[in-house]
Amino acid sequence: VPLKPGRSLMDWIRLTKSGKDLTGLKGRLIEVTEEELAKHSKKDDCWICIRGLVYNVTSYMEYHPGGDDELMRAAGTDGTDLFDQVHRWVNYESMLKECLVGRMALKPVAATTETCCTLPEEKKLLNGMLPKNKVLDTSSKDLTPRETHAQLTLNVLLEVPHYDWFQTDHLVTVVIYTKQKGMNSEMVIVDHQDGRLRVDSILRDYSYLLHIELSYAVQEDIAVHIAEKVGKVEIVLKKKDNIPWSKLGQPLESHSSFIKCTDRGLCYRRCKLISKTEVTHDTKLFCLMLPRSTHLQVPVGHHVYLKQIIAGTEIVKPYTPVSCSLKSDFKEPSHHDSTHLILMIKIYPNGLFTPELDHLQIGDYISVSNSEGSFKKSQVQTLEDLFLLAAGTGFTPMVKLLNYVLTNVCSLRTVKLMFFNKTEDDILWRNQLEQLALKDKRFEVQFILSEPKKEGTGKQGKISSSLLSEFVKRSKKDSKILICVCGPAPFTEQGIQFLQDLGYSKEEVHSFTA
Ligand code: FAD
Numbered sequence: 001v002p003l004k005p006g007r008s009l010m011d012w013i014r015l016t017k018s019g020k021d022l023t024g025l026k027g028r029l030i031e032v033t034e035e036e037l038a039k040h041s042k043k044d045d046c047w048i049c050i051r052g053l054v055y056n057v058t059s060y061m062e063y064h065p066g067g068d069d070e071l072m073r074a075a076g077t078d079g080t081d082l083f084d085q086v087h088r089w090v091n092y093e094s095m096l097k098e099c100l101v102g103r104m105a106l107k108p109v110a111a112t113t114e115t116c117c118t119l120p121e122e123k124k125l126l127n128g129m130l131p132k133n134k135v136l137d138t139s140s141k142d143l144t145p146r147e148t149h150a151q152l153t154l155n156v157l158l159e160v161p162h163y164d165w166f167q168t169d170h171l172v173t174v175v176i177y178t179k180q181k182g183m184n185s186e187m188v189i190v191d192h193q194d195g196r197l198r199v200d201s202i203l204r205d206y207s208y209l210l211h212i213e214l215s216y217a218v219q220e221d222i223a224v225h226i227a228e229k230v231g232k233v234e235i236v237l238k239k240k241d242n243i244p245w246s247k248l249g250q251p252l253e254s255h256s257s258f259i260k261c262t263d264r265g266l267c268y269r270r271c272k273l274i275s276k277t278e279v280t281h282d283t284k285l286f287c288l289m290l291p292r293s294t295h296l297q298v299p300v301g302h303h304v305y306l307k308q309i310i311a312g313t314e315i316v317k318p319y320t321p322v323s324c325s326l327k328s329d330f331k332e333p334s335h336h337d338s339t340h341l342i343l344m345i346k347i348y349p350n351g352l353f354t355p356e357l358d359h360l361q362i363g364d365y366i367s368v369s370n371s372e373g374s375f376k377k378s379q380v381q382t383l384e385d386l387f388l389l390a391a392g393t394g395f396t397p398m399v400k401l402l403n404y405v406l407t408n409v410c411s412l413r414t415v416k417l418m419f420f421n422k423t424e425d426d427i428l429w430r431n432q433l434e435q436l437a438l439k440d441k442r443f444e445v446q447f448i449l450s451e452p453k454k455e456g457t458g459k460q461g462k463i464s465s466s467l468l469s470e471f472v473k474r475s476k477k478d479s480k481i482l483i484c485v486c487g488p489a490p491f492t493e494q495g496i497q498f499l500q501d502l503g504y505s506k507e508e509v510h511s512f513t514a
C-alpha cells in the first residue's frame with residue numbers, strides 16, 4: 001500500500017538505530033504468556049508472536065509495506081502461519097530486533113506416547129510424505145557405518161529417504177536414496193563450505209537434509225550424479241589427503257531431517273559478481289558465479305533471494321534468474337547455466353535494495369539463497385497454447401519459460417507474449433523478442449505501452465478485460481492452454497481477475513509470486 005512520506009523501509013531502519021525504546025520495556029526481555037499476548041491487540045498497543053518470539057510492532061505499523069490492517073490480522077496472536085503465507089523470506093529477526101519483547105512462556109504439555117511406530121500409518125495417508133511439522137531426525141551421533149546401520153534399516157522400512165557413504169583411496173561418495181522416481185539435478189542443492197557438507201534433496205514439497213561436519217578435508221570441486229529412475233543421488237568428494245576415513249563426520253543442525261520445504265529456512269552462499277551489462281536505461285544483467293563447491297540449478301519459473309546488509313540491517317529481496325539470451329536452439333541447461341546465475345534487475349533510484357546492488361563492483365560478493373517457486377514443468381508438458389502476460393521486469397520468469405517450451409514441448413502450437421511497459425525505452429530485450437518471432441512461427445509478441453512517447457510505436461493501453469479477451473484465443477476448440485501472469489502485484493491480481501471473469505479455470509492460469 002502507499003505509505004506516508006517518511007515511512008519507507010530506510011526510514012524504519014533509521015528509527016531502529018535512533019536508540020528510541022520501541023518495546024516500552026527499556027531493553028528488558030520478558031517471558032510472555034498467551035493471556036498477556038492477547039492483551040496487546042490494538043493498533044496503539046500491538047504485540048505479535050513469530051516462531052516463539054514476541055515483538056511489539058506498534059511503532060512499525062506505519063512502515064509495514066502491506067499496510068497496518070494486514071499487520072493487525074495477527075495482533076495479539078501467533079502470526080507465524082500468516083507471516084509464512086505472505087513473506088516467509090523476509091528477515092524479520094533483523095528488521096524487528098529493536099521491537100523484541102521476549103519469548104513465549106512454555107506451556108506445560110501432557111507427555112506424548114507418539115513413537116516412530118506410528119509413522120507408517122500417517123505415511124500411508126500422505127502418500128509417502130510425512131505430515132507438516134513432523135521432523136524425522138534420524139541422525140546417529142558420529143555417523144560410523146556400524147551405528148547408522150540400525151537406523152538405516154528403519155528408514156528403509158519406513159520408506160523415508162536415507163543415506164550411506166563409501167570411500168576409495170582418493171574419493172568419498174555420499175549416496176542419498178530418495179526413493180523418488182524422476183529426480184533431476186534441479187532437485188538437489190549441494191554446498192560445501194569450511195568442511196561442512198549440506199545436501200538438500202527436494203522431494204515434491206518436502207526436503208531431506210544431509211548436514212555434516214566432514215571428518216577430513218576435501219577439495220573444493222564436487223560432482224553430483226543422479227540416477228533419475230531410482231532417485232539415487234551421489235555426491236563425490238575428492239579427499240585432500242589420501243587416508244582412510246573411519247567415519248563421515250559429525251551431524252550438524254537438522255541433519256537427516258525430512259520436513260516440508262516451507263519449514264526449512266533459507267540457505268545462502270556467497271556468489272561473485274563477474275559482469276554487469278546494460279539492458280535498458282534502468283535495467284541491468286548481473287552475472288553471478290556460484291562457488292565451485294556449490295551445486296544449484298534454478299528451475300524454470302523459480303526465484304532466488306539476494307541478501308545484503310543495508311545500514312546494519314539484513315535486507316532480502318527475490319529475483320528470478322534468466323538465461324543469457326532468448327535462444328531458439330535452447331536444449332538442456334548448459335555448463336554455464338549450472339555454474340552461473342544471470343539476473344535481470346531494474347535499478348530504482350529511490351529504492352532501498354537495487355541502488356546498493358548497482359554499487360557492487362566486479363569481483364564483489366553477494367549472498368544468494370536456494371531457489372523457490374510454485375511453477376512446475378508438468379504444467380506445460382502437453383500444452384498446445386501458451387499465453388504470457390508480463391509487465392516490466394515481470395518479464396523475467398518468461399525468459400527461461402520461453403526457452404524451455406519452444407525447445408521441449410512438442411505439442412505446442414502457439415506462444416503469445418503480451419508485454420506491458422510504460423514507454424518504448426523500457427521494453428526489455430525487444431530486439432531479441434522480435435528476432436525470435438521472425439525465427440519461430442509459433443511465437444508472437446505484442447507490446448502495450450501505458451505512456452508511449454511517439455505515435456504508432458506499439459499499442460497504447462493497460463491490462464483490461466477487452467485486451468485479454470482479444471489476445472487469449474485457443475488455436476483450436478478445447479486446446480490445452482496455460483496463461484502465465486507476472487508484474488506489479490496489482491497488475492497480476494487484475495490479470496487473474498479478468499481471466500477468471502472470462503471463464504478460464506484456476507488450472508489454466510499461473511501467476512508468479514514469492
Ligand atoms: P523499493 O525500495 O522496493 O522501491 C521500489 C520503488 O517503489 C521505488 O521507486 C520506490 O520509491 C517505490 N516505493 C517503495 N515503497 C513505496 C510505497 N509504499 N509507496 C509508493 N512507492 C513506493 N525485480 C527485478 O528487477 N528483476 C527480477 O528478476 C525480479 N524478480 C522478482 C521475483 C519475485 C518473486 C518478486 C516478488 C519480485 C521480483 N522482483 C524482481 C522485484 C524485486 O524483488 C524488488 O522488489 C525490486 O528490485 C525493488 O527493490 P528496491 O528495494 O530497490 O526498491
Ligand code: NAP
Binds near residue numbers: 393396450
Ligand atoms: P513498471 O515499469 O512500473 O510498469 C510496467 C507496466 O505495468 C506499465 O505499463 C505499467 O503501467 C503497468 N502497471 C504498473 N502497475 C500497474 C497496476 N497497478 N495496474 C495495471 N498496470 C500496471 O514495472 P516495473 O517497475 O518493471 O515493476 C515490475 C514488477 O514486477 C515489480 O513490482 C516486481 O516486484 C514484479 N516482479 C515480479 C516477479 C515475480 O516472479 N513475482 C518477477 C519479476 C518482477 P502504468 O504506467 O499505468 O503504471
